[in-house]
Each structure stands twice: as C-alpha cells, then as structure tokens.
Amino acid sequence: MADVLGAFEQSVLLAIVRLKDDAYGRAILKEVKLRLERDVAAGAVHATLVRLEERGLLTSRLGPGTDIRGGRARRFYRLEPAGRRALNDAREAIDNLWQGLKWPLKGHA
Amino acid sequence: MTTNGRPASSSEFAKPPRWAMAVLPLLLRSEEAETVTGDLIEEYRDTVYPASGALRADIWFIRQVAGFAWRTAAGWGLLLAAFISGRFLLDTFAPPASYFARSFFTTWSSVLLYLLAGAWAARKTGHARTGILAAVASHAIGWIVNAAITAAVFVGVIRQEPAMLTLFRETGGWGEQWFLPLMLLPFVLVLGSIGGVVGRSISGRARA
Numbered sequence: 001m002a003d004v005l006g007a008f009e010q011s012v013l014l015a016i017v018r019l020k021d022d023a024y025g026r027a028i029l030k031e032v033k034l035r036l037e038r039d040v041a042a043g044a045v046h047a048t049l050v051r052l053e054e055r056g057l058l059t060s061r062l063g064p065g066t067d068i069r070g071g072r073a074r075r076f077y078r079l080e081p082a083g084r085r086a087l088n089d090a091r092e093a094i095d096n097l098w099q100g101l102k103w104p105l106k107g108h109a
Numbered sequence: 110m111t112t113n114g115r116p117a118s119s120s121e122f123a124k125p126p127r128w129a130m131a132v133l134p135l136l137l138r139s140e141e142a143e144t145v146t147g148d149l150i151e152e153y154r155d156t157v158y159p160a161s162g163a164l165r166a167d168i169w170f171i172r173q174v175a176g177f178a179w180r181t182a183a184g185w186g187l188l189l190a191a192f193i194s195g196r197f198l199l200d201t202f203a204p205p206a207s208y209f210a211r212s213f214f215t216t217w218s219s220v221l222l223y224l225l226a227g228a229w230a231a232r233k234t235g236h237a238r239t240g241i242l243a244a245v246a247s248h249a250i251g252w253i254v255n256a257a258i259t260a261a262v263f264v265g266v267i268r269q270e271p272a273m274l275t276l277f278r279e280t281g282g283w284g285e286q287w288f289l290p291l292m293l294l295p296f297v298l299v300l301g302s303i304g305g306v307v308g309r310s311i312s313g314r315a316r317a
Binding site for chain 2: 024025026029030041042043044046047050062065066067068069070072073074075
C-alpha cells in the first residue's frame with residue numbers, strides 16, 4: 001500500500017472523482033460537507049488539497065472566475081493515477097477489515 | 110430587513126467584513142490567495158448569505174478566516190501554553206528557592222517561540238506581515254489555554270489551600286493572568302515582525 005489515506009483525505013479525493021471537470025475549491029467543500037453530513041471548515045479542505053497535491057495524488061490548474069466570485073480565478077483539481085491507486089487501496093483495506101462480518105453489526109458490545 | 114446597511118436579498122453584491130478580507134490573503138501563499146478568497150466569497154454570497162442573512166454570513170466568514178489562522182498558529186500557541194502553564198504548575202506545586210532559572214527559561218524560550226512562529230509562517234506564505242499575525246495568534250492561543258488551565262487548578266486546588274492561595278497572590282495572582290498578556294503584546298508584535306522579515310527573506314531565497 002503506497003499511500004495510506006485518512007477518512008477526510010478519502011472524502012476529498014472522492015469529491016473530486018464525483019465532481020469530474022467541475023472539481024474546484026468551493027464545489028469540493030460543498031460535496032465533502034454533503035457526504036460527511038457535518039460542517040467542514042474551508043481551511044481543512046484547503047490544507048488537505050495542498051497536502052494531496054504535494055504527495056502527487058492530484059494536480060490542479062487555474063480556470064476562469066465568475067461574477068459571483070468577483071471574477072476571481074478558480075483552481076480545478078484532477079485525480080492522478082497515484083490518487084486513484086490510493087483510493088482503491090483504501091477501499092480494499094476497508095473491505096478486508098469487514099470480510100466475513102455482516103453489516104450492520106447486531107447484538108450488545 | 111437590513112444588516113450593516115445592506116438589504117438581506119442582495120447576496121450577489123454582499124461583501125464579507127473588510128478586515129477579514131484583508132487578513133485572509135496574509136494566511137495564504139500568493140498563488141492561492143485569489144482562488145481561496147474567491148471560493149469563500151462564492152460560498153458566502155451563493156449559500157450562507159441567502160440562507161442565514163448578513164450577520165450570520167459575516168460570522169461564518171470570520172470563522173473560516175479564524176480557521177486558517179488557527180492552522181498557522183495552533184502548534185506554536187499550544188507550545189507556548191505548555192511553557193507558561195508548565196511554569197505555573199511547577200511554581201505552584203514545587204516552589205523553588207529562587208525563581209530566576211525558571212523565569213530565565215520561560216522568558217527566553219517564549220522570545221524564541223515568537224520569532225520562530227513569525228519566521229515559519231512568513232516562510233510558508235511568503236508575506237512578512239504573516240509573521241506578526243502568527244506571533245499574535247500564538248500569543249492569544251497560548252494565554253487563553255493557560256488561563257483555562259490556571260482557572261481549573263485555582264478552583265480545584267489553590268482556593269482550598271491557604272498557603273497556595275497566598276503564594277498565588279504573591280506571585281502575581283489573576284492580575285498576571287489577565288494583564289501580563291496585554292503588556293507583552295508590543296514585544297510580541299516586534300518579535301513577530303522580526304521573524305516575519307527573516308521568514309520572508311528565506312522564502313524569497315528558496316523561490317529564487
């Protein structure tokens with residue numbers, strides 16, 4: 001397993017996968033909030049995007065802004081093969097952990 | 110209904126607090142400032158403002174900026190709290206014959222910490238002024254955490270022990286907890302500025 005991803009890193013990478021060509025900062029923030037069903041700080045998403053880009057799991061490019069942003073540019077993110085591998089590994093690890101168990105767990109702990 | 114003189118429906122033209130807009134780019138690298146500010150403004154205008162109104166939208170924006178500041182200064186602030194609170198706990202539970210050595214250590218380690226916090230933040234963002242922000246934010250975090258620890262120890266232990274209560278009052282008491290951080294603020298600003306200039310020059314050399 002080349003890159004071990006945390007749950008929050010997975011949520012950010014999966015948001016990029018879901019958003020396809022529309023994966024820019026604010027859209028990723030909204031998608032992560034929606035999937036995690038909790039409030040998420042923009043700083044947390046931004047720090048994760050920077051870290052994942054430095055690890056080579058994704059790349060970014062600048063795109064045009066819109067009126068509502070006051071014309072400010074948008075940074076679009078794209079998953080790299082290393083990011084796809086890391087997500088697949090993370091999923092495989094979870095599947096291995098749950099192998100042979102029925103979900104949801106029943107009975108008293 | 111209007112807040113800050115703005116109609117609640119004019120979200121497309123709504124503006125977050127000016128000071129928060131000025132602080133945010135200082136917490137980001139130059140190449141990120143435009144896109145991150147744009148993301149926050151878009152969310153502010155498109156979602157938060159129409160759903161919650163101007164006041165709550167402003168609070169939301171300030172919280173986001175505070176989140177970026179926290180990421181810049183949290184580690185240094187908690188380290189500072191460890192120095193100050195560690196000194197307080199040692200002085201309370203193991204008072205020395207002379208306070209000189211402990212005072213020397215906490216004073217100079219704090220000076221070094223403000224310089225490093227400023228230099229590290231300025232090196233990361235490429236802005237010298239981020240050094241001041243990082244030093245002040247570290248100072249605030251350190252002293253708030255320390256005040257919480259002091260209050261807990263005071264209520265749990267010191268208040269019930271007359272000897273400790275006397276020692277607490279003789280070594281500054283609550284005045285030291287509340288007013289010393291304010292008195293130190295000008296020094297923190299100077300140290301943060303020096304750290305910021307050093308960090309900026311390191312960042313400039315690394316980019317060149």
